[in-house]
Structure formats: C-alpha cells, structure tokens
Amino acid sequence: MTSYTNxxxxxxxxxxxxxxxxxxxxxxxxLQWPVNGNTSNVVANxxxxxxxxxxxxxxxxxxxxxxxxxxxxxxxxxxNTFTVTDNSGNTIASIASGIADYIYLTxxxxxxxxxxxxxxxxxxxxxxxxx
Numbered sequence: 001m002t003s004y005t006n007x008x009x010x011x012x013x014x015x016x017x018x019x020x021x022x023x024x025x026x027x028x029x030x031l032q033w034p035v036n037g038n039t040s041n042v043v044a045n046x047x048x049x050x051x052x053x054x055x056x057x058x059x060x061x062x063x064x065x066x067x068x069x070x071x072x073x074x075x076x077x078x079x080n081t082f083t084v085t086d087n088s089g090n091t092i093a094s095i096a097s098g099i100a101d102y103i104y105l106t107x108x109x110x111x112x113x114x115x116x117x118x119x120x121x122x123x124x125x126x127x128x129x130x131x
Contacts, residue, residue, distance in 0.1 A: 018034045018042050018043075019044060020045065020048075021041075021042055021043075021044035021046070023048070023049045023050070023058075024049075024050045024052065025049060025050070025051050025056050025058065025082070026052040026053065026056075028056055029041055029057070029059065030059040031043045031047075031060055033065050033066055033070075035065075035066065044072065045073065046075070047072055048077045049075065049077065050077055050078035051076070051078050051082040052078075052080070053080060054080045055082075055083075056082045056083070057084075057089065058074065058082055058084045059084075059085050059086075059089065060084065060092065062113075063110065063111060063115075064108050064109075064110070066108065067105075068106055068107060068108050070105045071102065071103065072103055073100055073101070073120070074093075074100065074103060075099070075101075076099055077098075078097060081094060081096045081097065082095055083095075084103060086113060087111050087112050088111070088112050092115045092117060093119075099120070099121060100119075100120040101117050101120065102118040102119075
C-alpha cells in the first residue's frame with residue numbers, strides 16, 4: 001500500500017486536488033490524477049459528465065499512483081448512461097441520467113485497485129446487508 005505521510009505529524013498528506021471538472025465525452029475517456037501535473041480530464045472532487053451517446057466508458061487512472069481514500073463524486077448530467085471502469089475496463093459503476101456516485105479507492109495494491117461506490121439521489125433507500 002502506497003501512501004504519502006507528513007514527516008512531522010505522521011498524517012496522510014492529501015495531494016493538491018482539483019475541485020470541479022465538467023466533461024462532455026464522445027469516446028471512451030481515460031481520466032488522469034491531477035497530482036501528476038495533469039490539467040485535462042482529471043479526477044476532480046466533483047465531476048459532471050455528459051455522454052453524447054450510450055455505451056461510453058469513463059476510465060479511472062492507475063490506482064497505484066495515489067493513496068487509498070482518494071475519492072470523487074461523478075454525476076451524470078446528460079441523458080445517456082455511461083460506465084465508470086477501473087484502469088483495465090472492469091466496471092466500477094454504471095451511472096444513469098441524473099444520478100451521482102461517490103467513488104473511493106480502498107486498495108491500491110494493483111493498477112486496477114479496489115473501488116467502493118455509494119449512490120446519491122437514486123429514489124428511495126433501503127438497507128442492503130450484502131454491501
């Protein structure tokens with residue numbers, strides 16, 4: 001497990017984060033970590049996505065490049081459902097129109113990582129012991 005630690009306090013250092021990103025995607029799009037100096041298609045705290053057609057993928061960058069706990073809220077503001085995948089194309093979440101998913105990294109021991117998803121704004125809620 002890779003993490004970034006403040007040598008004075010022992011606390012995890014959060015790399016500088018981009019607060020908001022608005023994306024319109026017309027092809028499968030790979031995101032980038034902003035900590036690496038990237039300025040486009042970054043994993044921001046909040047990402048609002050419009051997919052111009054159905055079946056598109058929003059691909060997360062390599063999980064090994066950040067600490068566990070890295071998180072984003074991805075909201076579909078368009079009419080087409082799109083899929084958020086890990087770096088190899090495995091589904092993390094399928095996000096329908098009007099839905100927002102909170103996605104966070106719980107293991108970064110592989111390039112794909114292990115991601116957990118909490119859905120916001122999707123009708124009524126009920127307890128699910130399996131999740």
